Amino acid sequence: MTDDLIFLGIESSCDDTAAAVVRGDGTILSSVVEGQVALHADFGGVVPEIAARAHAERLDLCVERALDQAGLRLADLDAIAVTAGPGLIGGVLSGVMCAKGLAAATGLPLVGVNHLAGHALTPRLTDGVALHYLMLLISGGHCQFVIVRGAEEFTRLGGSIDDAPGEAFDKTAKLLGLPQPGGPEVARAAEQGDPTRFPLPRPLLDRPGCDMSFSGLKTALLRERDKLVAAQGGLYLQDRADLCAAFQAAVADVLAEKTRRALEIYLADAPDTPVLAIAGGVAANTRIRARLLDVAARAGVACVLPPLALCTDNAAMIAWAGIERFRSGGRDGMDLAARPRWPLDTTATPLVGAGRKGAKA
Ligand code: KG4
Ligand code: ZN
Numbered sequence: 001m002t003d004d005l006i007f008l009g010i011e012s013s014c015d016d017t018a019a020a021v022v023r024g025d026g027t028i029l030s031s032v033v034e035g036q037v038a039l040h041a042d043f044g045g046v047v048p049e050i051a052a053r054a055h056a057e058r059l060d061l062c063v064e065r066a067l068d069q070a071g072l073r074l075a076d077l078d079a080i081a082v083t084a085g086p087g088l089i090g091g092v093l094s095g096v097m098c099a100k101g102l103a104a105a106t107g108l109p110l111v112g113v114n115h116l117a118g119h120a121l122t123p124r125l126t127d128g129v130a131l132h133y134l135m136l137l138i139s140g141g142h143c144q145f146v147i148v149r150g151a152e153e154f155t156r157l158g159g160s161i162d163d164a165p166g167e168a169f170d171k172t173a174k175l176l177g178l179p180q181p182g183g184p185e186v187a188r189a190a191e192q193g194d195p196t197r198f199p200l201p202r203p204l205l206d207r208p209g210c211d212m213s214f215s216g217l218k219t220a221l222l223r224e225r226d227k228l229v230a231a232q233g234g235l236y237l238q239d240r241a242d243l244c245a246a247f248q249a250a251v252a253d254v255l256a257e258k259t260r261r262a263l264e265i266y267l268a269d270a271p272d273t274p275v276l277a278i279a280g281g282v283a284a285n286t287r288i289r290a291r292l293l294d295v296a297a298r299a300g301v302a303c304v305l306p307p308l309a310l311c312t313d314n315a316a317m318i319a320w321a322g323i324e325r326f327r328s329g330g331r332d333g334m335d336l337a338a339r340p341r342w343p344l345d346t347t348a349t350p351l352v353g354a355g356r357k358g359a360k361a
Helices: 037-043 048-070 089-106 115-127 165-175 182-190 215-232 237-267 286-298 316-327
Strands: 006-011 016-023 028-035 079-085 110-114 133-138 143-150 153-159 275-279 302-304
Touching (some): 006 316, 016 048, 079 115, 089 110, 110 115, 110 316, 115 133, 115 143, 115 302, 133 237, 165 182, 165 237, 275 286
Parallel strands (some): 079 110, 275 302
Antiparallel strands (some): 133 143
């Protein structure tokens, strides 16, 4: 039995420095996440060099705190799991170097983990979801549908060919003078708005398949904003609310229809207990969440939404994905490489876009 395995997880692929200790039965003994929002605030996005330096400075402290909070020492661990990609290469390298140092010093096994596999396997950690299930990842940096068949077996059905939806929410907020992160701000303004006043497009709905595109939406919104500014010299609060509502409705429509299609493909595979799992910051949007729950219910599929703290970047998911990989024999040596790109499904056509937070596949 491997339920008593204890793994340290390390995550540093974007702008969160994280370490966690997780047991093989799914108990999270500790999970430390240090965000870097303040460090990048003046630059309008994540600066890779600043991120990498901060990871290098903070990782060992995060590891120490994670061990302390778990009440354990390095000697109590069974292995070290680390994000080896995809992501901003300097950050990924910081994590991999830290993990190699710990493995060399302790003699513990080293397990390299795909960051996206960490997200995709989270419903197994939080809800014990059985294989195989459909995963929709919608965050500031990711947007894809994957069928999760095993710790290292994924079928990608589609994803965004440009911006991730959270990124589109953030850019929309910026265009309308709302603070960052923009998702919750746009959602709040949208509550007072009329989603039908501005006819925003529903990108790629006229094409078959599950690929999505969100960057055109923001351009269409910019055009509507500029028309108003030219006509009346600025935006009234109601204009802003209506623009937010129109944008949110367009994103919700696209996600709902593409999810319906993805479920159709997934169900054709005859899963034993069909499950749609949704992760990422955008899953916090009540309108979008309600639409997706409705699509799943209509298809007769149960929906699992892991707690938000485990949907956004963290190291518990990396420790867990490491445990799952380790159980099926996955191990790495000191030649473990940091990879900027690392698609979950190597047979799928690569995504074209690489947005604000770096490569998405
Ligand atoms: O999962 P997460 O932390 O993403 C990455 O770091 O990649 O999610 C953050 C993203 C941000 O873009 C944020 O604006 C968006 O999720 N977000 C929302 C909401 N809450 C957070 N988007 C729409 N509606 C929300 N309520
Ligand atoms: Zn992530």
